[in-house]
Amino acid sequence: MTDALDLVIFGGTGDLSIRKLQPALYMAFVHGGLPADVRIIAIGRRPLDTATYVDQVLGQARAFISPASLDDAAWQRFTALIDYVPLDAGQTADYLRLGHALRTGRARQVYYLATAPDLFVGICEQLAHARLLDARSRIVLEKPLGHDLASAREINRQVGRYFNESQIFRIDHYLGKETVQNLMVLRFGNALFEPLWRAPHIRSVQITVAETVGVGSRAGFYDHTGALRDMVQNHLLQLLCIVAMEPPVSLDPDAVRDEKLKVLKSLRPMTPADVRRDVVRGQYIDGAIDGQAVAGYRQEPGVDPASTTETFVALRAYVDNWRWANVPFFLRTGKRLNKRRSEIVIHFTDPPFSIFPDEQPRGANRLMIQLQPEELVQLQILAKEPGSGMERRPVSLDLDLHAAFTERRAEAYERLLVDVIKGRLTHFMRNDELEAAWAWIEPILHCWNGHGSRPAPYFAGTWGPNPSSTLLTRDDHAWSEDQID
Numbered sequence: 001m002t003d004a005l006d007l008v009i010f011g012g013t014g015d016l017s018i019r020k021l022q023p024a025l026y027m028a029f030v031h032g033g034l035p036a037d038v039r040i041i042a043i044g045r046r047p048l049d050t051a052t053y054v055d056q057v058l059g060q061a062r063a064f065i066s067p068a069s070l071d072d073a074a075w076q077r078f079t080a081l082i083d084y085v086p087l088d089a090g091q092t093a094d095y096l097r098l099g100h101a102l103r104t105g106r107a108r109q110v111y112y113l114a115t116a117p118d119l120f121v122g123i124c125e126q127l128a129h130a131r132l133l134d135a136r137s138r139i140v141l142e143k144p145l146g147h148d149l150a151s152a153r154e155i156n157r158q159v160g161r162y163f164n165e166s167q168i169f170r171i172d173h174y175l176g177k178e179t180v181q182n183l184m185v186l187r188f189g190n191a192l193f194e195p196l197w198r199a200p201h202i203r204s205v206q207i208t209v210a211e212t213v214g215v216g217s218r219a220g221f222y223d224h225t226g227a228l229r230d231m232v233q234n235h236l237l238q239l240l241c242i243v244a245m246e247p248p249v250s251l252d253p254d255a256v257r258d259e260k261l262k263v264l265k266s267l268r269p270m271t272p273a274d275v276r277r278d279v280v281r282g283q284y285i286d287g288a289i290d291g292q293a294v295a296g297y298r299q300e301p302g303v304d305p306a307s308t309t310e311t312f313v314a315l316r317a318y319v320d321n322w323r324w325a326n327v328p329f330f331l332r333t334g335k336r337l338n339k340r341r342s343e344i345v346i347h348f349t350d351p352p353f354s355i356f357p358d359e360q361p362r363g364a365n366r367l368m369i370q371l372q373p374e375e376l377v378q379l380q381i382l383a384k385e386p387g388s389g390m391e392r393r394p395v396s397l398d399l400d401l402h403a404a405f406t407e408r409r410a411e412a413y414e415r416l417l418v419d420v421i422k423g424r425l426t427h428f429m430r431n432d433e434l435e436a437a438w439a440w441i442e443p444i445l446h447c448w449n450g451h452g453s454r455p456a457p458y459f460a461g462t463w464g465p466n467p468s469s470t471l472l473t474r475d476d477h478a479w480s481e482d483q484i485d
């Protein structure tokens with residue numbers, strides 16, 4: 001069988017293609033991640049020819065490749081792999097033009113749908129109608145996969161009419177991050193952590209994905225979506241799954257995804273009373289980021305001035321199984337927060353008894369897995385302060401992955417695109433995982449809608465509204481930035 005590949009990108013003129021996909025494909029090309037016989041077919045509605053696409057659209061992608069990796073000769077060879085096909089997803093006749101650009105029969109087709117999700121089903125139907133699908137075809141679906149459980153189910157059902165589950169790659173780029181994949185190695189490649197990785201040795205788990213950016217140019221999309229759907233339903237719950245899952249029997253995609261599914265199904269369902277007590281919903285008002293004044297969410301271009309869309313969510317979740325009984329998982333995400341930081345922090349319990357005469361520092365042991373801005377792993381322990389007494393101070397055992405490994409670290413999109421090409425499904429979401437995540441989120445959405453509740457305001461440049469802190473302090477916890485360092 002030939003490994004000839006046609007990689008078709010719907011949304012090839014869009015922001016995601018320019019900022020992430022094309023730079024990732026260039027890097028994969030330079031580092032041997034693409035098959036020798038590959039064509040990249042970019043699709044958009046704009047009536048461009050290939051030369052103009054390469055010049056005008058792809059030219060913008062160069063700005064998102066690190067200067068050290070950009071080589072003019074390699075760029076020329078990369079752009080020679082590209083064809084642009086103008087196509088309107090709803091126009092049957094346009095798929096004939098696409099058919100001419102593809103090497104059906106001879107090459108395998110991967111279709112990457114980097115478009116709004118309401119086009120997904122129509123594109124699948126049209127591809128099938130134009131006879132551009134076969135058993136070797138694969139499809140990549142970008143988030144958001146639906147707006148609620150019913151729409152996610154419908155996408156799964158309809159896409160499932162044309163592709164079987166092993167052909168469908170639902171992308172969550174957090175699963176492509178080196179540090180997230182490293183967490184699996186940390187947990188399952190070392191015996192050290194496993195005995196402690198459970199109640200009662202873990203006091204809490206915190207997962208934060210904090211952004212300093214505002215809604216930017218995505219207001220039209222974001223104002224109908226909000227942070228719960230945009231971030232919690234996918235990225236934060238996927239990170240929670242990696243932290244909480246049982247050791248899978250192998251790295252086989254279904255073995256891993258079975259374990260993640262069990263975690264999602266073990267999440268304690270939220271009653272309306274739970275939502276009111278354990279979920280904080282916020283929206284930024286004007287403030288300052290890095291000393292620069294920024295507008296509030298409702299003043300952003302394209303946002304409804306009376307919008308109640310949340311730009312911040314903090315919540316407490318419980319994984320109701322033997323390992324995690326009564327260990328709170330605190331999840332938090334927001335825009336216009338104090339720092340750009342994504343991290344998972346595992347807080348271990350304090351020693352059961354202190355032999356030291358002075359007060360034992362609390363919360364001394366924690367494992368911090370930082371995904372952004374730098375990828376690093378830090379284990380905080382107590383050490384004796386030099387001197388005559390037995391004073392103790394927290395110090396970090398730093399796992400400096402950049403110093404330990406000199407190998408190049410591929411960006412998440414590059415790694416995941418290569419996985420798609422090689423047919424490796426482990427780091428992609430299965431249909432039942434997607435639906436279980438929506439099923440858990442939905443009562444929160446219903447409760448917010450039903451009670452006409454409004455998000456609590458927070459100043460841009462802070463860590464969110466005050467109830468986010470009280471969510472933790474009322475049970476004697478604290479977000480990691482408020483803890484000892």
Ligand SMILES: NC(=O)c1ccc[n+]([C@@H]2O[C@H](COP(=O)([O-])OP(=O)(O)OC[C@H]3O[C@@H](n4cnc5c(N)ncnc54)[C@H](OP(=O)(O)O)[C@@H]3O)[C@@H](O)[C@H]2O)c1
Pocket residue numbers: 010011012013014015016017043044045046087088089090114115116117119142143144221
């Ligand atoms: N941007 C990101 O960082 C990001 C991150 C994660 C997920 N996503 C998701 O990825 C998808 C694309 O996002 P984006 O930011 O790239 O959006 P975008 O900049 O608005 O681009 C949309 C793309 O879809 C094409 N398109 C729109 N209607 C079409 C139609 N009827 N037929 C064919 N093509 C059509 C557009 O082509 P023309 O412009 O040529 O008309 C354009 O290439 C969205 O679902 C988004 O939620 C985006």
